[in-house]
Amino acid sequence: MREAEINFCPNASMIYHRTSGRSGEPKYCIRTIKGLLTEGVSYQKSLQLCDKDKIYCVLPLYHSYALGIACMTMVTTGSLLILRSVFNYRARLHDIRNYRPDIVPIVSAIARNLSELY
DSSP, X not given: OOOOOOOOOTTSEEEEEEEOTTTSSOEEEEEEHHHHHHHHHHHHHHHTOOTTOEEEOOSOTXXXXXXXXXXXXXXXXXXXXXXXXXXXXXXXXXXXXXXXXXXXXOOHHHHXXXXXXX
């Protein structure tokens, strides 16, 4: 089967990503298709991920790190992305035991809260 040809402008804006940045004030940054895909490929290569891997995203998807490591890595590898619609620490621990993901992208504040459950 032949793959479909996709024509797009790689420097075109894909999303306007709302971020607090360093100032703490909300602002929007323009994320291009090329930039987002490059980020996904970078994580794919550095973590050696493939389509058989499972990514469990503890972080909200509007978080820059989650968007890159979870969403864009899933797009570039075809890996499985596991999400939970409601944030709940105990449910997250259960999900990690249940789904047995290959990676769980996390930030220090959430890691600290998860560790305090034990």
